[in-house]
Amino acid sequence: MPSGVESALSSLNPGRPLLIVDVDEVLGLFVAGFERFLEGQGYELRLDRFSLFGSIYRQGETDLANVDAAVMLYNEFFRTGVEDMEPTPGAAEALASLATHANIVILTNAPDHCREPRARWLARHGMDYPMQINEGPKGIAVAALAARVTEPTAFVDDLISNLDSAQDVAPCVSRFQLVADPRLRPMAPTAPERHTRIDDWPSLGVAIAKALELDAR
Numbered sequence: 036m037p038s039g040v041e042s043a044l045s046s047l048n049p050g051r052p053l054l055i056v057d058v059d060e061v062l063g064l065f066v067a068g069f070e071r072f073l074e075g076q077g078y079e080l081r082l083d084r085f086s087l088f089g090s091i092y093r094q095g096e097t098d099l100a101n102v103d104a105a106v107m108l109y110n111e112f113f114r115t116g117v118e119d120m121e122p123t124p125g126a127a128e129a130l131a132s133l134a135t136h137a138n139i140v141i142l143t144n145a146p147d148h149c150r151e152p153r154a155r156w157l158a159r160h161g162m163d164y165p166m167q168i169n170e171g172p173k174g175i176a177v178a179a180l181a182a183r184v185t186e187p188t189a190f191v192d193d194l195i196s197n198l199d200s201a202q203d204v205a206p207c208v209s210r211f212q213l214v215a216d217p218r219l220r221p222m223a224p225t226a227p228e229r230h231t232r233i234d235d236w237p238s239l240g241v242a243i244a245k246a247l248e249l250d251a252r
């Protein structure tokens with residue numbers, strides 16, 4: 036089990052509902068932060084498709100950055116730039132309200148070398164909840180976390196692939212899609228018949244509270 040996972044699990048109160056929540060493009064404006072970082076490196080992001088590595092160009096050039104350069108930039112952002120990311124408006128307030136009656140676990144697919152910068156960023160923006168770093172589809176991690184509580188669980192992510200994975204492995208978990216950056220919203224694949232799509236945190240917080248049956252508490 037990766038380091039940090041056990042501590043995230045052991046902090047859960049099994050008698051409380053559980054919210055599992057992603058970071059990039061959910062709690063934080065990842066793309067906008069990455070875009071600023073790229074500008075300082077001589078690159079630019081052209082947001083004409085919903086593909087991060089398919090949107091990175093050297094400034095002023097017409098050919099995409101090659102995959103090796105894109106991966107290097109992505110990893111370097113998570114090493115040195117990720118703490119400059121802006122939080123998504125309303126996210127910290129919604130989590131704080133939900134946390135009065137629910138467990139919250141942050142489930143992020145950030146590279147493991149980002150653990151400390153990411154934890155500092157969460158704490159600085161009032162979202163100092165247990166964090167679990169994941170790799171790949173999130174369904175197995177969501178199922179393992181949900182199994183630790185006897186009350187309802189909800190999961191929020193921006194990516195359909197992670198929500199589909201949760202549906203496959205942990206179908207009882209309520210699923211919500213939020214895409215934080217308004218520029219990405221029209222491009223982001225969506226599946227409202229499978230996962231509830233709500234792109235603003237105040238409304239999403241209300242929907243999560245209902246799914247977790249917090250109103251009765």
Ligand SMILES: [Mg+2]
Nearest residue numbers: 057059060193
């Ligand atoms: Mg994300």
